[in-house]
Amino acid sequence: MSSSRQSVGSSSPLGAGFNIVNTMIGSGILALPYALKEAGFYFGIFVLVLVAFLTAFSLNTLIYSGRRVGLYKYEAVSGAALGRSGYHLLSFALSVNSIGSCISYLIIVGDIVTALAQTTFGVNILTSRQAVILVAAVGFTLPLLFFRTLEPLVKPSALSVLCLPVIVLIVAIRGPTYALPEPAPTPVFGPSILPAFGVIAFAYSCTQTCFQNYQTLQSKTLGAWGRATSYATATSAVIYLAFSVISYRSFGLSTQPNLLNNFSNDDALANIARVLLAFTLTLTYPMQFYPVRDLLGEFLGLSVETLTRSQRPLFHALTLTMFASTLATALVITDLGFVFKLIGTAASSLLVFGLPGIIYLRLVSPYVWSKPWQGAAASESSALLLQLADPGHIDSDGDADSIAEPRTSVISAFLLLLGFGVFVIGTWTALHEFVSS
Secondary structure (H helix, E strand, O other), rough: OOOOOOOOOOOHHHHHHHHHHHHOOOOHHHHHHHHHHHHHHHHHHHHHHHHHHHHHHHHHHHHHHHEEEEEOOOOHHHHHHHHHHHHHHHHHHHHHHHHHHHHHHHHHHHHHHHHHHHHHHHHOOHHOOOHHHHHHHHHHHHHHHHOOOOOHHHHHHHHHOOOHHHHHOOOOOOHHHOOOOOOOOOOOOOOOHHHHHHHHHHHHHHHHHHHHHHHEOOOOHHHHHHHHHHHHHHHHHHHHHHHHHHHHHHHHHHHHOOHHHHOOOHHHHHHHHHHHHHHHHHHHHHHHHHHHHHHHHHHOOOHHHOHHHHHHHHHHHHHHHHHHHHHHHHHHOOOOOHHHHHHHHHHHHHHHHHHHHHHHHHHOOOOOOOOOOOOOOOHHHHHOOOOOOOOOHHHHOOOHOOOOOOOOHHHHHHHHHHHHHHHHEEEEEEHHHHHOO
């Protein structure tokens, strides 16, 4: 589908909102109680609510910016705003987000299956963490990576999505039974605020699919999209708050990055949750792996759409190399909290905050006078990305009435500063904490 054309959708705002919720709520929810511990209980709750608002704002301004120039893909809109540097910055953020997520999945599966295997078969070399990750990754995950598209995995993945509410429900039921006699401490601020901010941003990360979700709307208006995003972020915020507060109050300062590690190995319900999570992450790994493999494949001239017979060995070699890199990292790094922090600060901060902010300022804001598509000074790369787009695109007629200025520009500037601030300072802090530990 061309980035300058809209598709015909059939979803209501409620249906599109449900799709956004499905995109948003993933394995990152298990790290939110840990984020409360790192950010501070009360400040963490404030950030959970703030990021929900900012995510809704980012989703709305991204679509408005895309409508303004007639482009309906995140990479095209980012390139239109910032030229090739914008395209590459988005590609970097998407790659870190996807590869980091793949690594986190292998670490989580290793933690989960190791606990189950050692409870069942005892502690030995065959049930060690490294052996378990190798067997799980090579035996179950690797065979799913050699399809050319994700189509064969659509139905199994839909089934895996249904496991997550069951996991969350089990944690909500069993968590309070582990609560200590004395209430968990509830400090206002914690020891690692910006990295925790990144973890929370990772949990809300969904802007990478906002244009796909927008295209599913039957009525493609800003009002309909605004209702969809409001429903999605409000629903996610309620789920996140309830889950995080209940879990943190149960485990307090002993809360682990993978919350299931807080449950005893002989807890039957917790073990059901562990099995379901391992199943879910095995099928979720390809969902994160395929997009970044295709992105890198296109860069190397190995596009899936035009792949020839002679190129297939190189394409499979690329698959194996990328898989091996995530596997090797998961075998060496055991600190899941660090991985979540790094994904959040180095990728989600840009996807959710920084890029949406600068895109709006560059493409739309009346207070930033230089527009990439205007005048002879437009860069060659911006002209290339906008050659099919029309700045006076009919879809944007009347949109300005739905945008409150200067408030939107001010919030976009805040998003820009927040996103790149968390990216620079938060990433450095996360790396420093990891090296120092």
